[in-house]
Amino acid sequence: EAGVTQFPSHSVIEKGQTVTLRCDPISGHDNLYWYRRVMGKEIKFLLHFVKESKQDESGMPNNRFLAERTGGTYSTLKVQPAELEDSGVYFCASSQQWDYPETQYFGPGTRLLVL
Amino acid sequence: GEDVEQSLFLSVREGDSSVINCTYTDSSSTYLYWYKQEPGAGLQLLTYIFSNMDMKQDQRLTVLLNKKDKHLSLRIADTQTGDSAIYFCAERATGGGNKLTFGTGTQLKVEL
Numbered sequence: 001e002a003g004v005t006q007f008p009s010h011s012v013i014e015k016g017q018t019v020t021l022r023c024d025p026i027s028g029h030d031n032l033y034w035y036r037r038v039m040g041k042e043i044k045f046l047l048h049f050v051k052e053s054k055q056d057e058s059g060m061p062n063n064r065f066l067a068e069r070t071g072g073t074y075s076t077l078k079v080q081p082a083e084l085e086d087s088g089v090y091f092c093a094s095s096q097q098w099d100y101p102e103t104q105y106f107g108p109g110t111r112l113l114v115l
Numbered sequence: 116g117e118d119v120e121q122s123l124f125l126s127v128r129e130g131d132s133s134v135i136n137c138t139y140t141d142s143s144s145t146y147l148y149w150y151k152q153e154p155g156a157g158l159q160l161l162t163y164i165f166s167n168m169d170m171k172q173d174q175r176l177t178v179l180l181n182k183k184d185k186h187l188s189l190r191i192a193d194t195q196t197g198d199s200a201i202y203f204c205a206e207r208a209t210g211g212g213n214k215l216t217f218g219t220g221t222q223l224k225v226e227l
Contacts (some may be wrong), residue, residue, distance in 0.1 A: 004157070030214065042119065043158075043203065043217035054213045091157065095213070101146050101165070102213060106158035 002026070006092050006106035012113045018080040021110045024093030025074070032075050033095075033104060034067060038088040050097070051073060082114045119206055121218035127174040128226050135221045140185060144206040147180065148215065148220035149189045152201045161189070161202075191223075199225045 003059040005024045013019050025032045034046040046065070051072035060067070064083070069075040079086055091110050092105040117221045119138045139147070144166050150158040164171045164178045164187075171178045177190040187204055201222050205215040 002206075009214075033214070035217075040219070043205075043221045045214040046214070049212055056214060059214070093158075101163060102207075103160055104190075104213075104215065105160070106150070106156070108157040 004092055004094050004105055006090075006107040006110050007106065008110060010111045010113075012115065014092075014115050015084055016081045018078065019082055019112060021077045021079075021090050021092075021112070022092075023075045023077070023092030023107060025092070026105055028070070028096065029094035029105075030097040031095040031102075031104075032069060033093040034075070034077055035091040035093065035106075036088050037091065037109075038085070043091065046077075071090055082112075084114050085111055087114045119216055119218035120172075120205060121202075121204060121221045122202075123219065124222050124224070126224045126226060127194050129194060129196060133189075133194045133198065133223055135189045135204075135223065136172075137187040137189075137218055138185055139187065139204075139206050139216075139218075141206060141208045141216070142182075142185065143209040145209050146207045147178075147187050148205045148207070149176075149178065150203045150205060150217075152203065152220070158203065181216050194223075194225050196225050196227070199223055205224055 009020045032049040037043045045059040048055045049069045057077040066078045091109045093106045148163040149161045175192045179188045201220040203220045207216045
């Protein structure tokens with residue numbers, strides 16, 4: 001069974017540009033999460049989808065970040081315009097809706113560097 | 116509020132035991148998790164413990180939970196070079212939805 005995949009693995013952009021990150025969850029997982037780790041700090045929750053609906057977006061830092069999950073399969077996270085402080089590793093995770101206890105399976109992350 | 120803290124670095128010799136510590140502040144935590152991140156890889160779930168348990172053992176891993184002091188530890192017996200990685204503790208709190216709150220991670224270095 002394929003795990004959670006993320007694309008691209010690395011991205012280097014200039015301040016003010018737009019970047020779109022993609023996450024493909026494990027097949028059949030209704031829950032999809034985005035997290036972010038800024039250099040050397042803790043991993044912070046960004047948002048949670050259940051199928052195509054945003055269940056919790058309390059961790060989204062500001063309106064420059066837009067997450068979508070049309071069709072309830074893969075998800076994209078767009079940053080527009082990117083700022084220096086957006087640099088970090090963006091992780092995606094997925095889990096089954098009725099898993100107990102819930103186990104979130106993480107992808108390898110996208111390393112974003114904003115210059 | 117939720118806050119999870121870990122020490123940043125730990126260095127041990129191969130064959131010794133490693134103990135990675137974590138403190139948390141949210142007393143409503145239901146599950147506490149340990150994840151491992153190897154270089155260039157994602158987070159791998161190692162083990163978890165339910166908040167009404169004191170201890171959980173899984174092969175070389177022992178998790179201890181002191182709920183009164185809000186202290187969680189991960190002991191790795193007979194530490195090997197392949198155990199070198201960053202270890203994150205995480206909590207899932209009641210009323211917090213499904214989100215996990217992570218610590219800063221502890222970089223474990225295993226020396227020969």
